[in-house]
């Protein structure tokens with residue numbers, strides 16, 4: 001199967017960005033680990049990080065035409081703001097998991113609402129970089 005991982009705004013700074021909240025692992029480390037796991041499981045992995053809402057939306061649209069089977073998305077701050085990303089995911093009808101490094105429910109009130117959670121297959125948050133691994137394991141089970 002083909003799995004697409006989408007990383008939202010500011011996640012390019014992982015490793016140096018508020019490490020007490022987001023950890024020391026870089027985005028390149030995360031993507032490498034995910035792609036190695038996908039490769040050994042016989043799946044294809046594609047990754048995109050963007051700070052621009054429209055790029056994430058365009059990538060979700062092209063996922064449909066490319067036949068992407070499953071999406072893992074850390075929408076970052078767009079989680080709490082973007083009706084447009086919600087509509088894109090609903091529009092392509094590709095199953096997805098929402099994930100976060102931090103436990104958004106233990107943080108500021110504005111992080112406790114997500115525009116995506118109710119249409120996601122599931123939501124994983126609070127395990128740092130391991131949230132991505134847990135999400136990938138869940139995706140493998142969903143695809144099996």
Ligand code: DQA
Pocket residue numbers: 009010011074075076077078079099100101102103104111
């Ligand atoms: C985040 C949580 C969001 O609230 C925040 O805006 C981010 C990262 C996380 O992975 O913990 O940028 O999605």
